[in-house]
Amino acid sequence: MEGAAAEIRHRTVEANGISMHVAEAGGDGNGRPAIVFLHGFPELWYSWRHQMEHLAARGYRCVAPDLRGYGGTAAPPEVSAYSAFHIVGDVVGLLDALGLDKVFLVGHDWGALIAWYMCLFRPDKVIALVNTSVAFMRHIMIRAGADPDAVKTTEYFRRIYGPTYYIVRFQVSNTISYANELPRVSNHVYVH
Secondary structure (H helix, E strand, O other), X not given: OOOOOOOEEEEEEEEOOEEEEEEEEOOOOOOOOEEXXXXXXXXXXXXXXXXXXXXHOOOXXXXXXXXXXXXXXXXXXXXXXXXXXXHHHHHHHHXXXXXXXXXXXXXXXXXXXXXXXXXXXXXXXEEEEEEEOOOOOHXXXXXXXXXXXXXXXXXXXXXXHOOOOHHHHOOHHHXXXXXXXXXXXXXXXXXX
C-alpha cells in the first residue's frame, strides 16, 4: 500500500453538542493507533493534507477536524463557548464518535495549544504528542483555570509580543482597528 497517495474523505460528526467537519484518510490503521491532526489559527484541516496522504499511504488512519468555529464545524455565538475545556471536549467527543480510544496527537499553532491542554486534561486519550511551533507554556497552562489572577493567553501574547502579534490583532475588539491599519491594496477591506 506504500507509495500511492491516499484519498481524503469528508464527513460531519456530532461531538460534544456540535457538528464537526472531519477529514479522514487511510483505513482502520491495521492495528496502529490513529493520528489526529489539530490545525492552527486561522487554518483548517487542509493544512494537514500532505501529512495525511503520506501517513495514510503507509497504513495509518489519519483524522483532521476543523476545530470549533472554523470551516465546516459549528460556530457557537457565545465567546465563552471557546474555552480550552470546550475545544478539548470537542476532540474527546470526536474520538468517542469515531471509536478511537487513544491516538497520536499532532498540533500546530492554536492546535498545539489545544493538544497541550488535551494532554493535561485527558492524558488517557493520548499515546504521544508532536507539536510544531508552540512550546509548553507552564505558567499559562497550569495556572489559567485555577488562579483568578492568572493572565489570559491573549493578554500574555500581548505583553510578550506586542499589539501587532497576529493572535492579538484578531481579537474581536481589535478587528476593526486592525483592518483600518492594513495597507490599502484595493478599495475594499474585508473583515469577517
